[in-house]
Amino acid sequence: MKNKISTLLFGTALLFAAGNLAFAQDKTAKIGALSDQSGLYSDLGGPGSTLAAQMAVEDSGLTGKGWKIDIISGDHLNKPDVGVNIARQWFDVEKVDVIVDVPNSGVALAVSNLVKEKNGILLDSGAGSSDLTNAQCTPNTIHWTYDTYTLAHGTGTALTKAGGDSWFFLTADYAFGAALERDTTAAVQTSGGKVLGGVKHPLGTSDFSSFLLQAQASKAKIIGLANAGADTTTAIKQAAEFGLTQGGQKLAALLLFISDVHSLGLNTAQGLNFTETFYWDMNDQTRAFSKRFQERMKNHTMPTMVHAGVYSSLLHYFKALEALGGNPHDGAKVVAKMKEIPTDDPLFGKGSIEPNGRTIHPAYLFEVKKPSESKGPWDYYKLVATIPADEAFTPLDKSTCPLLKK
Structure with a gap:
């Protein structure tokens, strides 16, 4: 009986070792x-x-x-x-x-x-x-x-503290837009600013005219674009046509990529502030x-x-x-x-x-260069501020992740 048990244990050990070996060799x-x-x-x-x-x-x-x-x-x-x-x-x-x-x-x-x-x-x-x-x-x-916390606390906080203390949002009508507006609103209010209103737009819309008119009528100092990609570039182009910035309002591209700036061109994009975590240069x-x-x-x-x-x-x-x-x-x-x-x-x-x-x-607050400041192709950004890694994302003690519960 003792020999049978030993044999069984030895066989089990061999199977276990074989399983580990197979895993170790699975490349x-x-x-x-x-x-x-x-x-x-x-x-x-x-x-x-x-x-x-x-x-x-x-x-x-x-x-x-x-x-x-x-x-x-x-x-x-x-x-x-x-x-x-x-x-x-x-x-x-x-x-x-x-x-x-x-x-x-x-x-x-x-x-x-x-x-x-x-x-x-x-x-x-x-x-x-x-x-x-x-x-x-x-x-x-x-x-x-x-993430939206990074964008909000980078761009939202910086612009509010610089005097842009009243906001109106143009928000893409899906999960990302809602999260970005929510997180930016919190950052603006924490920095002493206020949100005067906002409007949601369909994903991929080609006509921002009615939304921009509402933003213009709000008299908010900052028009926060809580969208991304082609939605952002379309809104910025049409805002220029409406003369929003000439009227004293400032656009905040809460999520802007270098591909967007390239599409817009420096003449249109110059002066935009935004937060990113990587820049090629x-x-x-x-x-x-x-x-x-x-x-x-x-x-x-x-x-x-x-x-x-x-x-x-x-x-x-x-x-x-x-x-x-x-x-x-x-x-x-x-x-x-x-x-x-x-x-x-x-x-x-x-x-x-x-x-x-x-x-x-780390994350970085950038500003789009003026055409006269650019030294060549894709030389689009100038660094305004570096946000340390421990400040760029949601603090763990404020995270609502269930994995953190003991």
């Missing part, structure tokens, strides 16, 4: 770049995010160590149901391990829930809603690049990456902070896989390892990932 990973590939957010994410993912794979060095890493891409069309259906197909059929990018907060929040259900990983660099690491946080999602490392990126992009654009976030978040993901000795295909386990390792990459510098999944790094 495969599959990445799904889920983005708006053709609509109003395609310039800030889209094909550029897929390229950024490819560059991260190349720069990680893992393929040279025997890893097989595949990338696929999909277009969520800015529709939560489409995004969820693609993600479900990827997990169930394509065996995707990690989804990256996902601009549009409505899509991102829906996909985040599915990722938790499938025990996959979401590394979100495109969506803005701070709810991703607050009320709707999960053990499987990391929010990398920016910050230092030698950001310039080196950005020039490589630009050379490989068909339209030769410089990377946005969303593209930078895809690249950096994947570099950190690969570090976690190496630290684990292989890919366990267990999303929560890999995310937990990512949180243990301090972040350190050429685009965002040193930082960390908090227990709620929020990546912490």
